[in-house]
Amino acid sequence: MREYKIAAIPADGIGPEVIEAGRAVLSALSERRGDLRFTFTQFDWGSDWYKKHGKMMPDDGLDQLRDFDAIYFGAVGAPDVPDHITLWGLRLPICQGFDQYANVRPTRIIPGITSPLRGVGVGDLDWVIVRENSEGEYSGHGGRAHRGLPEEVGTETAIFTRVGVTRIMRYAFKMAQSRPRKLLTVVTKSNAQRHGMVMWDEIAAEVSQEFPDVTWDKMLVDAMTVRMVKNPKSLDTIVATNLHADILSDLAGALSGSLGVAPTGNIDPERRFPSMFEPIHGSAFDITGKGIANPVATFWTAAQMLEHLGEASAAASLMRAVDRVCEEGILTPDVGGKATTREVTDAVVSAISGSN
Numbered sequence: 532m533r534e535y536k537i538a539a540i541p542a543d544g545i546g547p548e549v550i551e552a553g554r555a556v557l558s559a560l561s562e563r564r565g566d567l568r569f570t571f572t573q574f575d576w577g578s579d580w581y582k583k584h585g586k587m588m589p590d591d592g593l594d595q596l597r598d599f600d601a602i603y604f605g606a607v608g609a610p611d612v613p614d615h616i617t618l619w620g621l622r623l624p625i626c627q628g629f630d631q632y633a634n635v636r637p638t639r640i641i642p643g644i645t646s647p648l649r650g651v652g653v654g655d656l657d658w659v660i661v662r663e664n665s666e667g668e669y670s671g672h673g674g675r676a677h678r679g680l681p682e683e684v685g686t687e688t689a690i691f692t693r694v695g696v697t698r699i700m701r702y703a704f705k706m707a708q709s710r711p712r713k714l715l716t717v718v719t720k721s722n723a724q725r726h727g728m729v730m731w732d733e734i735a736a737e738v739s740q741e742f743p744d745v746t747w748d749k750m751l752v753d754a755m756t757v758r759m760v761k762n763p764k765s766l767d768t769i770v771a772t773n774l775h776a777d778i779l780s781d782l783a784g785a786l787s788g789s790l791g792v793a794p795t796g797n798i799d800p801e802r803r804f805p806s807m808f809e810p811i812h813g814s815a816f817d818i819t820g821k822g823i824a825n826p827v828a829t830f831w832t833a834a835q836m837l838e839h840l841g842e843a844s845a846a847a848s849l850m851r852a853v854d855r856v857c858e859e860g861i862l863t864p865d866v867g868g869k870a871t872t873r874e875v876t877d878a879v880v881s882a883i884s885g886s887n
């Protein structure tokens with residue numbers, strides 16, 4: 532029996548709804564297989580905690596998380612707390628404190644879910660976006676001066692280091708190498724941003740030498756949006772900076788049918804710290820409490836978590852169950868169905884329980 536200690540941080544809005552669904556599905560998987568078990572410890576950090584304590588998590592939050600095998604995270608964001616506080620108070624300190632420098636965002640068209648792209652179906656769009664997750668535009672460097680005066684300035688400095696770019700590039704080339712097409716697209720804006728972005732291109736060329744079997748090309752980020760929409764089949768693995776990949780992966784999520792199905796893993800490839808798995812979407816307060824949040828992204832990220840833990844066959848059976856339920860048309864309203872979160876979850880649980 533392999534046992535995994537999982538820290539669950541449901542946090543805000545629909546986060547608790549989808550994490551509860553995810554826990555149910557993981558428990559069903561563990562029961563069905565009998566060879567692995569999850570023990571969950573739930574943390575009530577987030578915006579409610581902030582309203583009581585003036586911070587999103589306790590000062591020793593990272594220490595409390597350090598010894599878990601993985602973190603299963605919902606979403607942050609509340610209508611009455613500024614977004615930069617919720618984001619910088621919980622999610623980013625975990626990503627940065629645990630040096631989860633690779634943010635991995637798979638996208639594909641799930642059977643039964645319709646892409647907004649005409650004529651694009653299952654198999655036509657199957658990507659993994661690798662996002663640099665520790666520096667770049669979200670390094671937190673910058674400042675404000677002369678606040679409120681006409682001459683006020685604000686700066687937001689992007690930081691690119693040789694170490695940071697090399698390690699994400701190596702991770703992305705490895706990811707591309709592990710996939711059947713062995714195809715990597717390196718995204719930058721190295722025409723307009725002529726320092727850090729040119730260094731990206733140079734380091735990509737250097738690292739590519741280590742991966743002679745991977746075919747790679749370069750795209751400017753603006754042209755990349757066009758290629759994703761017009762020629763999705765031409766792409767497979769994609770690597771981009773923190774900001775660029777943040778935007779491109781929202782587009783990828785939308786092209787695959789809904790943000791509600793898009794998962795992400797914040798990975799420490801060196802496994803010094805726990806990695807964190809979460810749906811890409813936010814707290815979605817427009818649908819909070821209605822019981823209609825799509826749990827598929829949270830199921831898919833559970834599969835990413837299983838893969839990271841070395842449980843590839845459990846991950847595959849979870850995704851087979853999700854595919855089967857979606858194909859049967861048991862879908863939440865964001866992907867054109869009428870089912871509730873509970874109904875989708877129950878259907879995935881039965882698909883797992885009835886599988887072999």
Ligand code: NAI
Nearest residue numbers: 606607608609614790791812813814815817818824825865
């Ligand atoms: P959002 O992702 O929460 O919602 C965008 C739209 O997608 C909404 O119409 C929502 O109802 C829908 N949606 C999202 N997830 C869904 C799901 N699972 N099922 C069905 N529909 C779903 O983004 P929004 O509205 O821009 O931000 C809301 C809050 O979430 C903000 O406070 C924002 O800062 C925060 N946020 C947090 C993130 C995180 O924790 N990683 C990521 C993105 C936003």
Ligand code: MG
Nearest residue numbers: 777778781811
């Ligand atoms: Mg985003």
